[in-house]
Amino acid sequence: MKPLLKSLAWIAVALLGAGALASIAFHRGEPINATWFVVAALCCYAVAYRFYSSFIAAKLLALDNTRATPAERHDDGRDFVPTNKWVLFGHHFAAIAGPGPLIGPTLAAQFGYLPGTLWLIAGAALGGCVQDFVILFCSIRRDGKTLGQMVREEVSERGGLIAQLAVLAIMVILLASVALIVVNALKSSPWATFTLAMTVPIAMLLGIYLRYLRPGRVLEASVIGVALVLFVVIAGQWVADSPSWAKVFTLSGVTLAFAIIAYGFAASALPVWLLLAPRDYLSAFIKAGAIFSLAAGILLVRPQVLMPPLTRFVDGTGPVFAGKVFPFCFITIACGAVSGFHSLIASGTTPKMIQREFHARFIGYGAMLLESFVGVMAMVAACAMPPGVYFAINSPSSIVGASPEAATQTISSWGYPVTAERMSQLAHSVGELTLFNRAGGAPSLAVGMAQIFSSTIGGDRLLSIWYHFAIMFEALFILTVLDAGTRVGRFMVQELAGRVWKPIGRMNWMPGILLSSGLIVALWGYFLYQGVVDPLGGINSLWPLFGIANQLLASVALVLATTIMMKMGRMKWIWVTLLPMAWLLIVTITASYQKIFSPVPRIGFLANANVLAAQIAAGNIPAAKIADTHRLIFNQRLDAAVTFVLASMILILLVEALGQWYAILSGRKNAVLQETPYVASQWVEGD
């Protein structure tokens, strides 16, 4: 009787999920309630986790609980620490969940809610979760080796080098993209700038507390830190209301860019305990709180989704970023669906802490499902505001017009009505001077979150506080990614440069630290500056580059996974990793081709450079702007070259892997796995 009831319950969950998905897919005309999104996502995740992940665990990976994990064999209380699966789930989720699943869906909402939502759910269940789970498993079976080491050993030496370069490339472009989002969120906003600036001394205070007063007492320090951060969110209003202080914290995009570049350099070069680590603690607690509050808020408020399922911009003429729904929706939403960067976490700390092989399913597959859910909630928050407001916030002035009247007229003419008065009223109620031309996704997400939060607590009275809390939350954990990424990038530069000149490779040699920190900061700082001065808003060129780089890394991870499964003799189930790999390769190569060669100037880097060059040649550019235009032309060509290099790396790796696969399948080469030998677990079941 019990199995029958179980089967009936799962059939009910599957039918409910299918019904909810059909509702959001075929709904037209009237706004749809956000509850349908939550139900569709949760039912799909439940079915995917219960059936697909257990199929992968049993058939493809054949997880073995009798086999000792690296944490059991090397238990040293430092790197290798057997950890409770719920605690490790929390660790892993905190590590993989960054700004990507919030920003990507917000930007992709320009296509309407449907493409992004479907990609978030299906992409995660069939691609992202599979990648995280399989790479975690591979690393567990290899003593917690990194992605680069595994590619080198299982695919080829050249593949390993490509993986290493891909990580460095993604790091540089990622850091520039997320820094640009912070710049656009803080531009001309004294309240937000003050709040974020204050988190630096707060983090340093906590750093000193944790280093000298109460070493390692993270919880009590975090409670103090969170209280101080909440205080400065409120204090930001006093700064914004004071004419003299507001002037000090009202900064232009370029000034903010240089401030963030200086911050990145300091965070990389200063001792890690002073700034980076305490900021990370603060960020982790605020991130967890804000994400769960957003989920609770959506469930309580059940807002109407006002964005249509598909907008006219699926044709590629969108104001937020240019490009058709295929392939650009699939690279704009990377984290939340499939993110290559996760493979670095799944082959980093997590495999060294896992107690049992069976836990890999819950942690690898399950944590990614939760991240996908965060993406769906971000999509709901972005789509719950009127489309006209969404486009007014996210469109650059070069597309919609510089004045509020011109911008609202252009946006209304697209069929998304909005008025200058409405925007002015909204800006006033969230405590900003203006919400026009705030590309990057963070301000519109903050407006969406603030509306949801204020519908639960405080009403319109607290809208401005909630808005700045949301901005602080986004900027705080973006800066955490920025400083942690800059530091890791510094280590990579030191490691690579150390091969050429040994002293720079020494991790405790101060000139080497300063030089390598300067180099990595200069690399992403250049792209950031380029984005800030770009008349199309920067996001148009930087975010697709980031998506391409991130999906390149996902392709590397899935090529590795497919190769290992082939060597394990799992040919029958090879499609589990092969299909998402093929899809990502198609998407990434198509997007790369279009970004380089499309004749549409807003899409193709080279076409844009040619248009600008033709304008100079025709004398249409004023003399004072010729130097700037030459710089823009150079930047567009540089972006084309970077995209070309990224796409070439994918193709070289694919050729390498195809050669390997052919040799294995034709029997010309023995399929030698580099797994660590089997050691029986000493722990009894239930330990």
Next chain:
Amino acid sequence: MRTFLAVAKKSLQRVWLGLRQWSGDAAYERYLECATRNGAANTLSESDFYVEQLNRRYSRPNRCC
């Protein structure tokens, strides 16, 4: 009632322990336990362990996009 209170107390203790482990608050205790189990002769002080742990953690990708 007594059983309920005992279960509630045990559950809260487990949540608290989980939170301490997740945040890193309990890292030094676990390190000492492990060192004792392995019979290590020299152990790091709490402050040195904290700095060493941070240097190790932030020298590889540990925060995603």
